[in-house]
Amino acid sequence: MDKVKIGIVGSKFAADFHCDSYSRNEHAEVVAVAAIDNLEEISGKWKIPSTYQDYKEMLKRDDIDLVSVCVPNFLHHDVVIAAARAEKHVICEKPLATTIEDAKEMVEVCRKEGVKLFYGEDWCFAPALMKVIETVKEGAIGKILYVKAKETHNGTxxxxxxxxxxxxxxxxxxxxIHPVGWILHFLGNQGKNKVTEVIGKTNGGGKNNYVHKDNSGEDWALGIMKFANGEQAFVEGNYITVGGMDDKVEIYGTEGxxxxxxxxGSPISIYSRPGYSYCIEKTDNTLGWTKPAVDEFYNLGYVKELAYVVECVLNNKEPIYSLSGEMGLKCVEIIQAMYQSNREGKTITGNWA
Ligand SMILES: NC(=O)c1ccc[n+]([C@@H]2O[C@H](COP(=O)([O-])OP(=O)(O)OC[C@H]3O[C@@H](n4cnc5c(N)ncnc54)[C@H](O)[C@@H]3O)[C@@H](O)[C@H]2O)c1
Known part of the structure; x- marks a missing residue:
């Protein structure tokens, strides 16, 4: 095999960045896409030869090696299991599933069917975060004490x-879930440094939300993760942040x-009176001073993440723990423990890798 043949399930936002990443990879070829809408647009844009309204029809093809799961969260379970039973490797978008039970079943079925299940945490492949991990390993800031990380924007x-x-x-x-996944990748030492305590706080959803009363899930949330070696992390995910998607990480060590x-973090600063077409994800205008992304999909890690997935399939290589289905399951467990902490108003103890 010199090329991995890919079928994508989903046709919108996530499917688009999967297509973009595969299009930059000489070992990847998207041969089909399945979705309930937007098929003409996505297949035209990325020149995908076959389209399907029913993903199960697409999975009958013998020539597909890898399935990219880019559908809403609640469908991840059914699509991953159907793909595994059709003997395809699977890369699933975040979160792995909406419940712990679903996530466990997905990991088990993929293992039983002998296919690889990749969990798509792109932050693990964001070039800036990869560089930082190397720098920390050199000892640049001494021993890590505390990490603070967030993804926030103005609404889904x-x-x-x-x-x-x-x-x-x-x-x-x-x-x-992005900061949770990346912190497990960074501090978790490939599953050896366990998370032992979790705290969560949300504003509850619906009428209790600050801005998005039409969202039944919360629009503001915080979480704390304490690791067995004493390191602590604070994560944030909210939909109340205007001005564009704000993804930031701070790492505090004994020496820096x-x-x-x-x-x-773009190197470009633009001052514009009329505005222009696109700055960064979730910006609602481009007036005045702005800092447009140079290559958003690359900088967020999608391109390198999917290149790594293709390389694992091509060379029959097991993924690193941070990109495995098991890691996706741990992320769901930790997020659900944060929700439990919010409901019960207490710290939840456990042993999460
Ligand atoms: N890693 C990231 O940073 C990132 C960013 C955005 C989205 N995502 C994830 O990607 C997934 C998709 O998100 P999105 O923003 O593209 O959603 P979206 O709502 O924009 O698109 C949903 C897609 O699912 C398809 N779909 C719905 N029901 C279907 C069915 N029964 N069969 C086949 N296709 C069906 C629709 O046709 C559509 O193409 C979500 O799980 C989301 O969490 C990840």
């Missing part, structure tokens, strides 16, 4: 994600501090 574009049942919750599971700005 997906109608499915506004509904807690389809999403698995609100901004905590939909956005906060590191601050990373994933989304506003």
């Amino acid at each position: 574009h997906s109608p499915f994600a506004k509904n807690a049942k389809y999403c698995g919750g609100g901004s905590l599971i939909h956005l906060g 501090v590191i601050k990373i700005d994933l989304t506003f």
Whole structure:
């Protein structure tokens, strides 16, 4: 095999950045896409030869090696299991599932069917965050004490994600799962440094939300993770942040501090009176001073993440723990423990890798 043949399930936002990333990879070829809408647009844009309204029809094809799961969260379970039973490797978007039970079943079925299940946490492949991990390993800021990380913006574009049942919750599971996943990748030492305590706080959803009363999931959430070795992390995911998607990380060590700005860190500053077409994800205008992304999909990690997935399939290589289905399951467990902490008003103890 010199090329991995890919079928994508989903046709909108996430499907688009999967297509973009595969299009930059000489070992990847998207041969089909399945979705309930937007098929003409996506297949035309990325020159995908076959389209399907029913993903199960697409899965009958013998020539598909890898399935990209880019559908709403509640469908991840069914699509991943159907793909595994059709003997395809699977890369699933975040969160792995809306419930712990679903996530466990997905991991088990993929293992039983002998296919690889990749969990798509793009932050693990964001070039700035990769560079920072190397620098920390050199000893640049001494021993790590505390990490603070967030993804925030002004609200989801997906109608499915506004509904807690389809999403698995609100901004905590939909956005906060990025910092949770990356912190497990960074501090978790490939599953050896366990998370032992979790705290969560949300504003509850619906009429209790600050801004998005039509979202049944919360629009503001915080979480704390304490690791067995004493390191602590604070995560944030909210939909109340105007001005564009704000992804930031701060790392505090005994000998220094590191601050990373994933989304506003562009080298370009533009002052514009009339505005222009696009700045960064979720900006609602481009007037005055702005800092447009140079290559958003690359800087957020999608391109390198999907190149790594293709490389694993091509060379029959197991993924690193941070990109495995098991890691996706741990992220869902930790997020659900944060929701439990919010409901019960107490710290939840456990042993999460
Ligand atoms: N890693 C990231 O940063 C990131 C960013 C955005 C979205 N995502 C994830 O990607 C997934 C999709 O998000 P999105 O923003 O593209 O959602 P979206 O609402 O924009 O698109 C949903 C897609 O699912 C398809 N779909 C719905 N029901 C279907 C069915 N029964 N069969 C086949 N297709 C069906 C629709 O046709 C549509 O193409 C979500 O799980 C989301 O969490 C990840």
